[in-house]
Amino acid sequence: MKWEGEEGSANVEDRRGQGGRGFGGLPIGGRGIGLGMVAIALVASLVFGVNPLTVLSLLGGGGGPGVQVSQEPAQAPPANDPQAQFVSVVLRSTEQVWEQVFRQGQAQYQPPRLVLFRGATPTACGTGQSAMGPFYCPGDQQVYIDLDFFDTLKQRLGAPGDFAQAYVIAHEVGHHVQNLLGISEKVEAARRSGNERQANAMSVRLELQADCFAGVWGNRSQQAKQWLDQGDVEEALNAAAKIGDDTLQKRSRGVVVPESFTHGSSAQRMQWFKRGFQSGQVADCNTFEGAG
Numbered sequence: 001m002k003w004e005g006e007e008g009s010a011n012v013e014d015r016r017g018q019g020g021r022g023f024g025g026l027p028i029g030g031r032g033i034g035l036g037m038v039a040i041a042l043v044a045s046l047v048f049g050v051n052p053l054t055v056l057s058l059l060g061g062g063g064g065p066g067v068q069v070s071q072e073p074a075q076a077p078p079a080n081d082p083q084a085q086f087v088s089v090v091l092r093s094t095e096q097v098w099e100q101v102f103r104q105g106q107a108q109y110q111p112p113r114l115v116l117f118r119g120a121t122p123t124a125c126g127t128g129q130s131a132m133g134p135f136y137c138p139g140d141q142q143v144y145i146d147l148d149f150f151d152t153l154k155q156r157l158g159a160p161g162d163f164a165q166a167y168v169i170a171h172e173v174g175h176h177v178q179n180l181l182g183i184s185e186k187v188e189a190a191r192r193s194g195n196e197r198q199a200n201a202m203s204v205r206l207e208l209q210a211d212c213f214a215g216v217w218g219n220r221s222q223q224a225k226q227w228l229d230q231g232d233v234e235e236a237l238n239a240a241a242k243i244g245d246d247t248l249q250k251r252s253r254g255v256v257v258p259e260s261f262t263h264g265s266s267a268q269r270m271q272w273f274k275r276g277f278q279s280g281q282v283a284d285c286n287t288f289e290g291a292g
Contacts, residue, residue, distance in 0.1 A: 003086055008091075012115075013116065014077040018121070091111075113140075113141070113142045117144060117145075145168075159243075162235075163235040183209070187206045204264045215276025241269065243269070244266025247266045
């Protein structure tokens, strides 16, 4: 992925010098939406012997009190930090793509802020923890990432590559797009009115749509920049496969329980990212009616 020299985003806040490190996995006081939840639940099971479904239940359900979000001025990451600059470039590309999409729909895109942190950080959804992986908080419209997650993605989950990392960022921005469009609110209302199995099914559809939106971004950013190398798309598809619910459950428990899925199977996640990438059209990302 030829990202060096591309424009970075002004919407990156660096909090890495403000908090302590930790691998806690504490519940948050609101519903943060994260691609990394399932992945880190697996890591927790491997390192600490914790059932990953228990971790997912804590992370997905909340339960802790909300935390006051810091009002300190945003601090940009240093220019000599390649990983932070990579994140900034990818975020700027998502801004450019979604600004175009919203403009075509006669609307104005409001970009999220992306917060880099270490260990823990206050959010409008409660205390964000590194153990949660990257996540989006609808309450403050911010994406949160501890960059150590990318090491986890590569080393523990077997999903290396810069475009795999870009896919993670684009997925979380996809949740922001869902929030702006009112999709997240409707899904959460449907989750509250249904039983656990129905709630899980709705969560799967929401996550698969974020995967598809990540694919839409990939398509349109490639058209604009021609920055993908051979094998980059395969990196993203591999990452989607490695964090599928069935793959993680089979690896950690040896059995697959489809009714407990919250993010979708490996095949589903690959399918919907590929669908968005092939078409570049938001209209092709209706996971709530589409098969698979």
